[in-house]
């Protein structure tokens with residue numbers, strides 16, 4: 001079975017469409033924060049897609065409108081700003097942003113697996129260095145379902161490859177979140193069996209993004225280089 005690679009970026013930007021700008025007036029600081037988007041994730045996703053020669057599906061609208069990485073029934077699908085908004089607006093957000101994005105990715109995977117391929121999906125994210133007063137002690141997180149052997153094995157190899165090329169990096173599996181918690185990959189696992197779908201969320205500490213320049217460029221190179229080794 002051949003592997004086909006796919007890269008997605010659910011939290012790539014903090015854009016607010018004109019129809020919703022009034023709703024977000026006064027919330028500029030929140031939009032600019034990690035709550036509004038994943039700083040650095042889009043650049044990481046683009047570089048991943050280029051390295052893997054893979055298609056990239058991305059969103060640059062803010063997760064504070066509707067969170068593409070949560071299931072429709074999740075209580076925080078909408079943010080504290082859009083949850084109290086009229087139902088018609090919430091439906092419009094779902095119909096214009098959420099469903100088309102999720103469907104496009106799902107259809108791509110369905111086509112690739114129908115062609116006999118196994119899909120390896122990398123969903124690129126970044127996490128805030130400190131959440132609710134707690135310092136996250138990792139540079140890179142690899143999120144997967146431990147019950148899916150293909151995901152477990154790829155993450156183990158990825159972590160091992162990084163331990164060789166970047167032993168100083170703190171690379172943790174299923175941290176700062178568990179791969180099984182509500183998210184797009186968790187949804188796709190229910191749709192596609194483990195034999196044909198491998199879904200991994202790559203989480204990078206935003207401290208590297210804010211450091212910027214050469215350190216951030218090097219981190220991206222190391223993480224992607226190690227993934228290529230792990231996929232060999």
Ligand SMILES: [Zn+2]
Pocket residue numbers: 010011038069124125126
């Ligand atoms: Zn994210």
